[in-house]
Amino acid sequence: MSTPEHTSTPPVAKKVPTERTHHGDTFVDEYEWLRDKTNQEVIDYLEAQNLHTEAHTGQLAELSKTIFSEIKSRVKETDMSVPSRRGRYWYYSRTQEGKQYGIRCRCPISGEDDWTPPEIGDTVPGEEITLDTNVEAEGTDFFSLGAFSISDDGNWLVYGVDTVGDERYTLKFKDLRTGELLADEIPGTAGGAVWSLDAKHVFYPTVDDAWRPDTVWRHDIGAGTEDVKVFHEPDERYWVGIGTTHSDKYLMIGAGSKITSETYILDSADPTGEFRSITPRVEGIEYNVEHVILGGEDYFSFVHNELRDGAKLENFAVDIAPVSDPSARRPFIAHDPDVRIEDLDAFSDYLVLSYRAGGIPQLSIADLRTIEGFPTAADFRQVSFDQELYSVALAGNPEWVTPRLRIAYGSFLEPSELLELDVATGERTLLKRQPVLGGYDPADYVQSREWATAGDGTKIPLSVIRRKGVTGQAPLLLYGYGSYESSIDPAFSASRLSLLDRGVVVVFAHIRGGGELGRYWYENGKTLRKKNTFTDFVDAARYLIDTGWTTPDQMVAEGGSAGGLLMGAVANLAPELFHGILASVPFVDALNSILDPSLPLTVIEWDEWGDPLHDADVYEYMKSYTPYENVSAQPYPPILALASLHDTRVLFTEAAKWVARLQELSTSEHPILLKTEMSAGHGGVSGRYKQWEEASFELAWILRQTGAVTF
Template identity: 40%
Template sequence: LFDELRGRMREDEASVPVPDGDWSYYVRYRPGGQHPLLCRRPRGADDGEQVMLDGDAEASENAYFRIVEASHSPDQRLLACALDLTGAEACSLRLRDLEGETWLDLAIEQGHGDLVWAGDSRHLFYTVIDADHRPRWVRRRDIVSGDDALVYEETDPGFFVGVDKTESARFVLINSRDPDTTEVHAIPAHAPETAPQCLHPRTAGLEYSVSDHGDDWIVHTNAGGAADYGVMAAPIAEPATAPWRVVVAHQPGVVIEEVIVLARYLVRLERAGALPRVVVRAWADGAEHIVRFDDPVHEVGIAAGYEFDTDTLRLDYSSPATPEHVYDYDMARRVRVLRKTEAIPSGHDPANYVCARLDAPTADGETVPISLVHHRQGVPGPATPLLLSAYGAYGMATDAGFSPHRLSLINRGFVVALAHVRGGRDKGDRWYRQGKRHAKTNTFDDAIACAEHLAHQGYTSRGRMALHGGSAGGMLVGAVVNKRPDLFNVAVADVPFVDVLNTMLDPELPLTPPEWPEWGNPIEDHEAYRTIRGYSPYDNVAAQPYPHLLVTAGVSDPRVTYWEPAKWVARLRELKTDDNLLLLRTNMSAGHGGAAGRFDCLEEIAFRYAFLLKVLGRTETLAFGVAGKTLRGAPDVRAQWWHPNRRGRGCGRSRGCRAGPPDHRGNCRPLRYRGRGR
């Protein structure tokens, strides 16, 4: 399986270069290399490459290594980077001279990973975590003098702080937030020693993020009852007191997920009915157009690049059957230019696969979207194995993009389905609110409704399904197998948040106070206590049969501490009444994100898939693709030393939250690379 997965990976993979002034920046891998190389070359040239940071070389003496973030200075002479050397998400911040290609004397530990340059290329803003692993301080380092100053301290233990920069590079932004409330301070990037200006004081339930355009702040916000967000404008001179003007009105059920502000365009990524769309608005006349994609199930991402005064928008697009396509979209001419198509070296024809969207009815009258894919030659039926994945937390929508790794299941006859359950914003803020706090059990009931609907529609049957979720999605797995163990033959719970009640009762844990708005505060709210006690997987294990289970943990995990899944597995072993496999693997050299190297990630995925294939009886031959090929050398599924891949996007709304829905590509956590933009 590992060889099969690796055969779909282009080993010299490289990103599409992004221009910034005289240079173009990109990330690539060398054949056989585990870690990325951060590179640049002269703009418009095909040669003259400079390797700014060699991830393989830096990782050679570390059991764990991940480049969390990298940011080149505006004058393009320096590279700041944040390196995680333990998996505990406490970063070492380092500085590299790109002209001399040497490391400078910068020793900052316990960084959170945010790195933002001031406009003078001399001052670097960064965040530092406290003893409870909470991003608490924003500091500013003078690279020339070595002076280090405290810029901002977040004193509320329920809030995390981060630092960013507007697309124009005019302002450095300090963002404080919990899952429901935001406060932003701004500093002129050309005057980095200026005291931060609060744009609007924190108000419970008010969320906002800002960019700048001309004399205005452009505010992406839920102000004025805009539950699914709108876009407003406020004068830069007095944003806290002057009335905010509507730029893009709120549309109930259409979530504005992301906004990019450029010199001539306002771009927004929206989601309606669990499908994304890109809308471009010209500042000159307010004219809007939608960038359309035709697949019934797909995923789209947007990126501004480093340059503010541009007509070009970078888009990436995929569907469950279609590999990623990267486009440069000319917003003036409304023309897409294909820059890259994800290569599958072992071969892949999207026409061989069927994508579909279903809607599962629930007992309370809602319908839950399901995105699914299967091989065209594999007509689903009651004997068909099906993998159902779900997340449903923090308002994070579930992406329905391409994963080359899933082909190892689909080509063996699996249907792969993604349930867009409540708790995410797949169908708007209402969908999120109906899957949090006192309504959290809707998330689990939705997953059950999706499983039953898939069986009723003839895609599979009870006992032929596998359930998967990671982190907060692992909570879903635990709650569902407690409530309906008969539906699933096997389940995989990656770094699962399963000891919910005890965790939310302990205010000393770093993630507990910031997450009371998401789950409820059982210390002060009796109803929250009863609700959490009623679904917390650890507290509801019963003397009953359970599916085959694979459970993972990471010893350095700061988000889901390793003893949570260990306690859950111990209680399951004590009470369950079956002889099914129950495996626990604790990674002793990684944290919440699992292995960092790209091939190490493939080994994790291979074991997870071997576990599923073994239990569901699909190990012998490929049903499609390479006909008659035998799966050999599959790891013993009883082994205790492995854990499956558990990628998460993390929650952009709360930097401290547990990892988001699994990356649709199954890849390692993406490297954050910044230049002047964000």
């Protein structure tokens, strides 16, 4: 199968040799000049690449429009979320047909015993709009809502606005009793903001010159005084965030690197007091904290991976300790090498354990009302489902005291469901199922688990989704990520149906570096084991070919961000296996970025990738795989790289440099394309219709490259 070509030739980037020398090695970077987006020549080059991409994808226009219509036709455009009770109100959001963004709303509860949410419908009695983001977004090319927090008394709203895409928000304050905005306005904040219980103070984080959240401030509402710095983290490896325990009894500041964490607490009744460390940090040890009431006594729970008997508990365990003496910890839930404990949530009457077993996220619940004495791990009961592949998690439970718990359930085939669980009886009530219009029937599709074998014998799980009746060598999309212990969990996608219904098999490769199979799965795909991530993906692709699922002429690979690094590495390792590679905001100039501590996030990333600036072994290892520097004269498949000009996580220059080098060195006739969003950030364009348009373009490109649609 051949890819339709166009007479357009790519713009040729000029070469400006720039030498980089570390550990006795010199690399000559001819495209480093593309880093400066204030240089008009750089902007002109990006726009020329966009025109080149348009020329090569013009034939996709009608298909893109068709797919957009398909996505739109499946979505209930005017819709409402299930209201969640908090204090004196039910809170929910609405979408309206024709509007890009959601509308945040609330209505009053009828009384203290009112735990039945108002019906989902076109109108709700007593409805009050707390924030219409469509109004906020007027006149902007990009809009993102950051913090959104309402004070416990329901009178005040603080929210953050980003109109550029750089994830730096301006905090605004609204009096919900009058609808008026306060003169208070705080630019340049990171995401998140937390109210004090007395609704007189807001705590929020800001960033340093490397865009690392490093400082927490207290803002006194309407006081006209300068904000108070309540915490600063000087270690450049650590991020800082602010939150509360679920009970609202404590404010919490979390400081964490990729491998170490520390929590500072302050009694919510004393918002102008001093935060104190609950347990001092120890290099390589992570923990998170929750407030738990057991037998009428206050405790802290610790989900941690501390050393026990000389070994670190890689999959984590749970301890508890009296609030009066956090150092007096004792084991609560033991470490299990086959179960990755992720969190322990606390309510007045329940404890909920979130964990991962067999690659699947799970929940177990202890009903404290039925337990005599002190609870143990044996008191937790799993919330189970019949599907082979599914996801389950807590969802929408803001109240500490609640008669029932809400959980979210979904799979690759089943639209997400919000369920209400009566813990005592086990009865589940469906509150809402994600509407999919157009007669969608999950029974028309199949999801299954396959296992590929890596070169070292490791079994790699694959999630395979297809329409019934699609067998043999079929068009196939292989997606991967494999970094930061992030897992690709089963979830429904309405847009994915446009691939499945055209006979494309969609496969998710759960490669090392992710978290699907526990902490060891992550540890064996990072730092000096990072190449396992790339070879796992290649071995997964070969498995799909060898077992007859597809052929190289029908397979497209896709990944974004750190998954874009995966795409770049795979393009160098095994270009012959794919007829297309889609790389979104790809981290393809990894070594150059991780060598520069002045760049956003670099120092923080050393725990993930290693520190090539100070460690010659790490430098040599990263240089052997970093995609940009390993582009060579070989026949690359068609490649589509997507970037965003204002992305602060993966700078646009990485994709720009990579594509310039690919276009220079590739020995094939296949087009190497770069599409840069000029008004967007790491997550791409904003607004649901714009996002559907972008998704439609990408899906059309995939369909062409897999041969599912011919031109």
